[in-house]
Amino acid sequence: MSKKLLLAGGGHAHMMTLANLSRFREKGFEVTVVQPSPYHYYSGMGPGMLGNTYSPEEIRFATRKVVEKSGSVFIQEKVARIDPQARRIFLESGESLPYDVLSLNIGSSVPRSIISTASAENIFTVKPIEHLQKARQLILELGTEKPINVAVIGGGPSAVEIAGNVWGLAHRGGLQPVKIQVFARSSIMSGFPDRVRYKAIHSLNARGINILEHCAVKAIHSTRVELESLQNYGADVIFVATGVNPSPVIRESGLRTGPEGGLLVNRYLQSVDHPEIFGGGDCIYFQEQPLDKVGVYAVRENPVLLHNLMASLEGKELQPFDPGGDYLLIFNLGDNTGIFRKKCLLFGGRPAFLIKDYIDRKFMKKFQALER
Ligand SMILES: Cc1cc2nc3c(=O)[nH]c(=O)nc-3n(C[C@H](O)[C@H](O)[C@H](O)COP(=O)(O)OP(=O)(O)OC[C@H]3O[C@@H](n4cnc5c(N)ncnc54)[C@H](O)[C@@H]3O)c2cc1C
Numbered sequence: 001m002s003k004k005l006l007l008a009g010g011g012h013a014h015m016m017t018l019a020n021l022s023r024f025r026e027k028g029f030e031v032t033v034v035q036p037s038p039y040h041y042y043s044g045m046g047p048g049m050l051g052n053t054y055s056p057e058e059i060r061f062a063t064r065k066v067v068e069k070s071g072s073v074f075i076q077e078k079v080a081r082i083d084p085q086a087r088r089i090f091l092e093s094g095e096s097l098p099y100d101v102l103s104l105n106i107g108s109s110v111p112r113s114i115i116s117t118a119s120a121e122n123i124f125t126v127k128p129i130e131h132l133q134k135a136r137q138l139i140l141e142l143g144t145e146k147p148i149n150v151a152v153i154g155g156g157p158s159a160v161e162i163a164g165n166v167w168g169l170a171h172r173g174g175l176q177p178v179k180i181q182v183f184a185r186s187s188i189m190s191g192f193p194d195r196v197r198y199k200a201i202h203s204l205n206a207r208g209i210n211i212l213e214h215c216a217v218k219a220i221h222s223t224r225v226e227l228e229s230l231q232n233y234g235a236d237v238i239f240v241a242t243g244v245n246p247s248p249v250i251r252e253s254g255l256r257t258g259p260e261g262g263l264l265v266n267r268y269l270q271s272v273d274h275p276e277i278f279g280g281g282d283c284i285y286f287q288e289q290p291l292d293k294v295g296v297y298a299v300r301e302n303p304v305l306l307h308n309l310m311a312s313l314e315g316k317e318l319q320p321f322d323p324g325g326d327y328l329l330i331f332n333l334g335d336n337t338g339i340f341r342k343k344c345l346l347f348g349g350r351p352a353f354l355i356k357d358y359i360d361r362k363f364m365k366k367f368q369a370l371e372r
Contacts, residue, residue, distance in 0.1 A: 038065070186213065333348075
């Protein structure tokens with residue numbers, strides 16, 4: 001019987017494997033990909049899509065189409081649980097699927113514990129990126145009719161990019177005045193050098209975006225943000241950008257994890273307990289050194305995952321993953337400017353945005369070409 005490769009999630013770390021599915025098929029392996037959406041959205045361009053710089057179509061990769069084109073099976077579902085002893089995954093529908101080799105790229109999510117209401121349609125966690133598309137629609141609808149308040153909870157790069165791009169959306173869409181407030185528990189971009197922080201703060205302040213630092217949010221209600229100081233701020237639209245945790249599926253399945261719940265993997269991106277389970281991106285914890293939850297690492301993991309999944313099916317030697325050195329970060333500030341940072345090199349303005357735009361579009365073009 002042919003061996004079965006199962007890919008859970010078609011995220012940033014699986015892009016090269018997805019691009020090479022026909023190679024697995026040619027060698028007689030059966031491949032199944034499980035993902036809740038037919039598309040995977042490229043997070044690096046998510047804020048730009050919110051700000052109307054990009055259309056949703058420009059920032060997504062048609063996973064289902066690419067999988068089915070290669071003769072593999074795509075199942076539009078969420079993995080709910082993994083049973084490593086039985087070598088089966090269970091879907092939310094209750095159905096289960098067997099595997100010989102499993103690779104997890106199911107990403108991360110924003111904790112919802114401070115959201116007090118279960119189903120408010122104006123509160124958006126910044127992941128999955130699809131939420132930003134819905135938020136854009138809502139802001140356009142509301143902001144055409146009346147002035148609105150937008151609250152962004154969080155103080156990291158995502159919060160800065162979201163706030164800047166809501167401003168961009170309001171200006172490009174010719175909306176009524178949109179008041180934007182950022183609520184940060186500590187300082188804005190506290191993990192970054194002061195020079196980066198000042199550029200971000202200056203850019204937002206200069207556009208009238210109100211930044212409230214050292215301002216912890218206690219609860220988010222449907223149209224109100226409640227601070228720990230018990231002050232309240234009204235908001236028509238609320239973004240939650242308070243950081244991410246690996247998908248809970250891994251811990252709930254009893255797989256060994258790192259401190260935050262990511263699949264604990266060795267230098268081969270392989271589960272330390274189950275050699276037939278691999279993983280990449282935000283849902284893993286790399287045993288050799290903790291990795292930041294940035295798409296850069298997920299992208300760097302691609303060739304190693306591709307090699308190791310094939311090698312594992314064929315019984316060949318695995319390749320170790322080298323995370324590499326410092327990485328380039330460019331933030332999109334929403335007004336066609338950015339902040340570029342690599343090692344000591346730091347600059348802002350339009351050139352930073354243009355470099356990001358070029359790199360991101362090139363990445364998407366490469367993988368979107370597989371859809372045709
Ligand atoms: C607003 C924002 C902007 C960002 N910008 C940048 C940037 O410019 N540069 C950068 O390096 N990083 C950036 N990041 C970080 C980056 O998003 C993550 O590090 C990156 O998305 C990790 O990729 P991933 O493939 O592991 O996860 P994801 O991109 O989350 O992909 C996971 C995939 O798995 C699927 N999935 C989820 N759950 C399940 C399940 N249970 N079963 C099956 N499939 C599932 C999802 O549908 C998705 O397709 C940004 C993050 C945010 C929130």
